[in-house]
Amino acid sequence: MIAIKSIDKPILIASGFIVVVLAIGSTINTSFISPTYLLQQLQVAAFLGIIASGMMLVILLGQIDLSLPWTVTTGAMMATAVARLGPWGEALAIPAGMLCGLAIGIVNGFGYAWLRIPSMIFTLGTNAVLQGLMVLYTGGFAPQTQATPLMQFIAVQKSVLGVPNALYIWIVVTVVLALMLRTTPFGRYVFAIGNRESAAYLSGVRTRSVIVGCFAVNGVTAALGGVMLTGYSTKAYQGMGDAYLLPAIAAIVLGGTSILGGKGQYIGTVIGVILIVLLQSMLSVMQMPEAGRQIIYGVVIVVMLLVYGRGAKVHS
């Protein structure tokens, strides 16, 4: 029971911070806590949430994926490219984009699991390669990269109960990944590898395949996020993923996942994402200039981690 409590602490505190942000926001503008506004915020959070979900698996391994920005962009651009091929292309656009993400993730996983190049370095390189590929593909200017109606449907429209479809997709991704982490052997292996890979290997876990699997899931969710962002902004464009790498990492860590791997709960990432999005929206409601937003954003992350994210003292 003590172990469970210590894991829950960051999530409880992060939830507390959400309440604080909501309270401050409502004093500035009462519509900040209206259901419409909150649903809108959750819709925005869904994009970050989906992108962060796969990244969390990679961070649980104790690794990191710096190629996230251009994986998002590549997934989006390839999906819109396939959509131009005709009615069949339009139908297959979203799976095609996710397939690209899968391929990128497998390459990243291979680089770490088999070549044993630190993931931070290898994904730094694949990010540059992806950027080069996309510049080459777009010819340096923006080609026809319109979102398909289906992409707009899943990203902007509402269907049941007036809840945005993006939120439903985020919920599905959340349930699938949370169940996978908690109940399947694969999920257990992820935590085992994050704690000590050599021990997992000696216990008979095929650690390399698990690692590639995590990176692959990350590629797929990043590309899915890219496709949905395309639907949200009606087109895919270069640099669309740039704004998501750091908030994703921050959300995961604020949710109590250790950046060293092996420790964390999926629900924490969901809380972290909501916290980050609400914080950003509160600062924009306050009409804070960009400079002030960056400073507060950074200070809040440091302060929160000082409250509950401190490491152990090294004594021997």
Add this chain to the structure above:
Amino acid sequence: MKARDARLRLAQNTGPLLALGVFVAMFGLFLYEHPRQISVNVLTTASNKAVVLALVAMAQTVPVLTRGLDLSVGSVMTMATCISSVLVNGSPGHIAFGVVVVLLAGLAAGAVNGAIVVIGRIQPIIATLATGAVYFGIALLLRPSPGGDVSEGLSNALTYATFGIPTTFLLLVGVLVFLWLPFRRSIVGRGCYAAGSAEGAAYMSGVAVGRSKIVAYMFAGLLSALAGLLLSLVALSGEASAPQGGAYTLNSIAAVVVGGSSLFGGSGGMVGSVIGAFVLRTIGDLLFVFDAPPLWQPLFEGVILLGAVSLGASRVLRIKNRLELFT
């Protein structure tokens, strides 16, 4: 005994030497293919372009040696550029004051990073990610839109050649000889290496691990600020550009790895990082003189970068025991 010493030194410096070989080959090719006569001007331009990245890479090296990472180097550099575009102009006294303020700001930023990492015990990667946002916010506060005024006199003095050698290159060598070499031999400097290779053992042996780490981040802040100062002198203005800062941060990590330092701490050094930065900067120049189609350039650069960092960091080539792979 002497021969064994030499062999040991050679084994310790394979990474930097390999990078040096690659750089000499690339730069030779660049000079050979260069359309114009090789002149001091060509060298000065090449040096000015490379030195800013080299300084940021040197900044990154020290935290990496302690098994940390500083993701705020690009932001500190941007902040320094913006401070410089506000303060480094006017009378000589005013300029000197501005330069001192820029460097002190870098030092202070580094001290904050170090304190959060050591006293706050937050993982460096996430701590510097957050403080980087703060420093970038300060940069934006000082310079909401690009511009400003940087002393042309100082710029002319530093971005041309002295005695036929690019001044920026001399500055780089000066930093290496007068800051890095004494630091590496000092107690604190050795403490950085010790903390990076085995923190617990270092602590038990009485090394002031915490102090070494804080100084490492301060060193990083100081050198990033110096890089920002030079950048403002080359551009003669300041700009709070997030993409530029981010690119410098990522390239600094790449340069450190290409230069043979281990991301797992405890081995490597600044000289290698400088060479690594030169290698990365020469890639673009090479593609230019070989008339690579502009559209293909980012892809070529990406592929070469991926190849270079992979070679620099691949452990598969070095391990003796299969189990070592997994630790």
